[in-house]
Amino acid sequence: QSVLTQPPSASGAPGQRVTISCSGSGSNIGRESVNWYQHLPGTAPRLLIYGDNKRPSGVPDRFSGSKSGTSASLAISGLQSEDEADYYCAAWDDSLNGPVFGGGTKLTVL
């Protein structure tokens, strides 16, 4: 079981907006920033969001991150077929004294 909880799947039609949630606790998301990664199996994971809501250069502004309390969300607007992938949240955990990840959410573009 992963320390951070994500829904196993999400879906949306092209052009729609989808949000993926990530639930944690006071020892991780409640105190520390959240990062998000995109992963197509067989390829290198890609950093999408760091510091809760910051996008690295090259990541489209269709991707956005937010956080409230012990939960965080990744929103993808203007959904495209190329967005079909697995998405993972991550945060520092003060109990582990290291980063922890969510179990991942498989996004399907209908």
Add this chain to the structure above:
Amino acid sequence: QVQLQESGPGLVKPSQTLSLTCTVSGGSITSGDYYWSWIRQPPGKGLEWIGYIYHSGRIYYNPSLKSRVTISSDTSKNQFSLKVNSVTAADTAVYFCARGRSSNGWTPWFDPWGQGTLVTVSS
């Protein structure tokens, strides 16, 4: 542009030692404020942080794996390595190396990553 590539045996017998190397190109592992990291993903499961070696040489491990894991670096080859002792089937996973960094006290983020290498523990 920094790139990372994992290498090592794809099959390890139970109770033996898993050994992987990450070769870094396009940048030095001794420069910059980076955490050179190992992360794994068991089949059908989420990601698990294994540990990292800081550019200064200080090493940090996941407490759940600390007794069996060793991370080291070879600056002459611009590589860092992972060893996991006494492996079992539970250590079967895709192993990724990645470059981590942080600022403002934020959770370290990993970018870029290697493509990952599958290591199967089986007799």
